[in-house]
Amino acid sequence: MKIAVFSTRNYDQQFLEQFNTGHELTFFTQSLSLQNIPLTQGFDALCLFVNDNADAQVLAKLEENGIKLILLRCAGFNNIDLFAAAETGIKVLRVPAYSPQAVAEHAMAMILTLNRKTHKAHNRTREGNFSLEGLMGFNLHSAKVALIGTGNIGKAFYNILVGFGCQIMAYDPYPDKELTAKGLQYGTLEQVISGADIVSLHCPLLEDNHHMINTTTLQLFKKGAMLINTSRGGLINTPEVIAALKSGQLGYLGIDVYEQESKLFFADHSSEIMTDELIARLISFPNVLITSHQGFFTREAMEQIAQTTYANVDAFASGSALDNEVRE
Template sequence: MKIAIFSTCNYDQQFLTDFNTGHELSFFAEPLSLQNVMLTKGFDALCLFVNDHANAQVFAKLEENGIRLILLRCAGFNNIDLTAAAAAGIKVLRVPAYSPQAVAEHAMAMVLTLNRKTHKAHNRTREGNFSLEGLMGFNLHGAKVALIGTGNIGKAFYHILKGFGCQVMAYDPKPDQELMAKGLQYGTLAEVLADAVIVSLHCPLVPENHHMINSTTLQFFKKGAMLINTSRGGLINTPEVITALKSGHLGYLGIDVYEQESKLFFADHSAEIMTDELIARLMSFPNVLITAHQGFFTKNAMEQIAGTTYSNADAFVAGIPLANEVYE
């Protein structure tokens, strides 16, 4: 097939070229949008990432242009209007799991960095400052962690937490029987958040959990607790989280995702004025750590993403069952 690949960086091109199974590829750096959907004419399929947006208007144009398939090189699909895709007769396939350990390990890296302030210690010692003032952390061993979501990534994070000796309690509408057999206790969201020292989000973004962390649910947090989000930015209400940081009720925030990240992440804006006031405010806090959606970014994960993407494409061409199809 002729495949148009949007939101590409050098590393995307490298892995997607190396693992190509015979398709004709064209790379576009910009995300797919209504403004550039005309670029899809003449292609059979599109390959999209988390910041590509395909709404009803986009799908109407894609149908006109003869697009038959969308290959998501990610697990999440909240940026795709599945109703419009079905109406246009366009199949949507995803990569349901690509090294969940990569994201789980990044979440733990954020926990350790915020807690033990290793980023600040590194900068100090490089300047000859060997003071320990302001660098005190807390023991993870024995600390209660609220695990929100126990899918593949949440499960991987659970095992990391148990290795550190944490006390873990989970919230998920569909409890994992394997984890329950290992002793993981589930509860309501309020029960799980109560007295937790760390709250870590590991769930997909769906209408039911949009802004699940807000002024109401933040009241269940233990004063000074840490919030980690490596899932989707829309899970937290950013202005209300900022209010909790300002009051000191929320003690730490680590985010690898941001609700408005499509305008910022995966590009260099260092020479520009920061016009996003919310993220500029977040970056002003000394107890906030922000990374630019790099939780997935390991060699292992990139290989799995490319491999599964092409397996999905080849299955579509061969007319065999589509194991990774996303339905309305």
């Protein structure tokens, strides 16, 4: 099949070329949008990432251009209008799991960095400052952790937390039987986050959990607690999180995702003026750690993404069962 790959970076091209099963690829650095729809002419399928836009307007134009298939090289699909895709007959396939340990390990790296302030210590010692003032952290052993979402990534993160000796309680509309058998206790969102030292988000972004972390839920956190988001930016209400940081209700914030990240992430803006006032405000806090959607970014994950993407396109081309199809 002829496949247009959008939002391409060097690493995407490297792994997609390495594991190609015989398809014709054309790479575009641009993210898919209504403005660059003409780029999709002459292709059978598109390969998209998290910040590509496939809303109803875009999908209608893609149908006109003869696009039959959208291959998501990610697990999330909140950037796709699935109802519109079904109306146009365009199939949407995703990569439901790719090294969940990668994201889980990144979440723990953010916790350890924020808690023990190793990034600040590193900068100090490089300047000859060996003082410990302002570097005090807290023991993760026995800390209460609210685990929000226990899918593949949440389960991987649970196992890490167990190794640190944390007290874990989880919220998920669909409790995992394997984790329940191991002794994990589930509760309502309110029960789980109440009094938590750390709240870590590991769930997809859906209509009913948009801005699930807001002024109301933040008030249930233990004062000075830590919030980690390696899932989707829209899970948190950024202005209200900033207000909680300013008041001290929220003591630490680690985010690998941001609701407006499509205009920022995966590109170098170091020579530009930062016009996004929210991200600029977050960067100014000493107790905030931001990474640019790199939680997935390990060699093993990139290999799995490429292999599953080609398994998806090969299944479509051969008329086989579409195990990874996403439907409304």
